[in-house]
Amino acid sequence: MTGADLDSSLVRSSNHILAIYLNSGEKLDAAFRFLHDGLLNNEAVLLITDEITKEDAITRMEKDYAGFDVLDLLERGVISIKSTGQCHLIDDYFDGNRTQIKWKKDAVGSLLNSFFIENSSRKGKVSGLRAFGDTKSFFNKDKRSSNEKTPFSFIDNLVEYECSLKKRFPFPLKVICAYEEADIVQLSNLEFKSLLKHHGVFHKDSIKELAYPLQNAHIMLLYNNQQDLxxxxxTYINEGLAQGQLCVFASVLLQNNDFLKDISSRIINFEENVQNENLMLVDMAKYYIQAMMDNLQEFDNLKNKLMDKVRNDIKRNDKHVRLIDDCSEFLFKNKHFEECINLENWIHQKRFEGSVLCPYSKSLFDQFPYCYYLFRVFHSDDIVIDSRGNFLLDYVRNSEHQSKLISYMMKRMDIFNVGLNGE
Incomplete structure (x- = not known):
């Protein structure tokens, strides 16, 4: 996954994003892509880092940002490049409140200025501020304040500051808080959990939830449009087939020829895999009708059939079953809310050896009465992800569910199996 993927799928109005990168190079590549997309979206952009000089950052922007007059945008304040100290420190002292006030001032100020960005994909004035904040310097143990005789870092200050921010900002600001793996493992479990609770989105390239779902995972996927879905x-099916797993596509849409044609043309060796029963297609129309009547016996039968099939297949070494089930979403769309929640609860309780992917359109949850049932639906799922497999944290409000989600995410992060310190 690239930084561009992160931007296109996750960055929406007023997001606070936590991103972990393998190294400095990967981090900076993501930073320049993220900010370039901001210019294309008619946003002012801010790069905060000590990993590259301002002069070198300008040189790279001039090279990568074809069509934009970088020097002119710098002069007009549309592009800003600052060090960690310039943004966060006063006489070597970190002041979180000052930084928050400055964020709001800069974001609101970007709207008040009559800036127009030539060659942006949107017409009109600057629409907000997009920032990439590199946290590397907060972990610099060789740093000394002018009043201290011993080395220290600002890790405690950083975590406290991050936890003072909301998952979404009440002003037009989109921020990636960028960490490197070598730094993030210096945090305790409790500190990392606190970071997750105060960010709306979590991104890490090495976690590919659609490619490698955990055993018994109940996954809710929020998508923007049908092509996105x-x-x-x-991704979910082809990765499963490549790993020798049984993939089950259970959909109400299978009778739609255009839908089936698009899907089948992109699944690896579609006809062969269907014939060899590596891929099963299940028309969910009758299941939908039964679910409307709160009768889930057909779902029990399907589950038992799949489990028997896998257990009796001596040639299949990987017994993980991947199931796509869109029946819940159609119940939800058609306002059968209690029946949808009952089905989601059934999926969660009737665990089997594999993973279940349940899609929902993001736009539904912005409308009444769907928004009213938002957290009841989400409560049954282990995780909520977008179409790129990134964790969406701002949809999880219940504290019990939030703790469960964070535990699941930490299990996914191999670096924390050996890296994070104790509570």
Whole structure:
């Protein structure tokens, strides 16, 4: 996954994003892509880092940002490049309140200025501020304040500051808080959990939830449009087929010829895998009708059939079953809310050897009465992800569910198996 993927799928109005990168090079590549997309979106951009000089950052922007007059945008304040100290420190002292006030001032100020960005994909004035904040210097143990005789770092100050921010900002600001793996492992479990609770989105390239779902995972996938969803389906199925797993596509849409044609043309060796029963297609129309009547016996039968099939297949070494089930979403769309929640609860309780992917359109949860049932639906799922497999944290409000989600995420992060300190 690239930084561009992160931007296109996750960055929406007023997001606070936690991102972990393998090294400085990967981090900076993501930073320049993220900020370039901001210019294309008619946003002012801010790079905060000590990993590269301002002069070198300008040189790279001039090279990578074709069509933009970088020097002119710098002069007008549309592009800003600052060090960690310039943004966060006063006489070597970290002041979180001052930084928050400055964020709001800069974000609101970007709207008040009559800036127009030539060659942006949107017309009109600057629409907000997009920032990439590199946290590397907060972990610099060789740093000394002018009043201290011993080395220290600002890790405690950083965590405290991050936890003072909301998952979404009440002003037009989009921020990636960028960490490197070598630094993030210096945090305790409790500190890392605190960071997750105060960010709306979590991104880490090495976690590919659609490619490698955990055993018994109940996954809710929020998508923007049908093509967005189809892309996620293809990733989930093709990765499973490549790993020798049984993939089950259970959909109400299978009778739609255009839908089936698009999906089948992109699944690896579609006809062969269907014939060899590596891929099963299940028309969910009758299941939908039964679920409307709160009768889930057909779902029990399907589960037992799949489990028997896998257990009796001596040639299949990987017994993980991947199931796509969109029946819940159609119940939800058609306002059968209690029936949808009952089905989600059934999926969660009737665990089997594999993973279940349940899609929902993001736009539904912005409308009444769907928004009213938002957290009841989400409560049954282990995780909430987008179509790229990134964790969406701002949809999880219940503290019990939040703790469960964070535990799940930490289990996914191999670096924390050996890296994070104790509570």
């Amino acid at each position: 189809n892309d996620a389906y293809i």
